Amino acid sequence: MKNIKVLGTGCTNCKTTTRLIEEAAREKGIAILLEKVEAIADILGYGVMSTPGVVIDGIVVHAGGVPDRKKIDSWLT
Template sequence: MDIKVLGTGCPKCKTLEKLTRDAVEELGIDANITKVEDIMDIMQYNVAKTPALVVDGKVLIKGTLPSYDALKKMLS
């Protein structure tokens, strides 16, 4: 699974990255997680508001921070 956390470094973006890493570890998912901070790279996903989460090329979250349980459900 390829997971990208899109965000320029704001507190919500950092929180989404941490929650994503925790959820992947808890669920035992084999995933490559990268943090994308470059605004031009973020815009390629048609994301205007961060944080955003991209899983296998599909944008699942934009502009909001989901609960930990909701995030685990999305990833499983």
């Protein structure tokens, strides 16, 4: 199971990123633990200055803008 965190304050792009990750995991039949991190101090703790950010198993894999589906799929394989 992958532990995925979406970093962002709740903006539209952050919500879209969360939804896309959920959809991709469901379509692939992959179990994930998805957490939304909205506290600015926690987001900055990951070194992310531009949201949404995505952290998988403790590693920042994306920051700034909505990731495309191909990129999300690559995270889940």
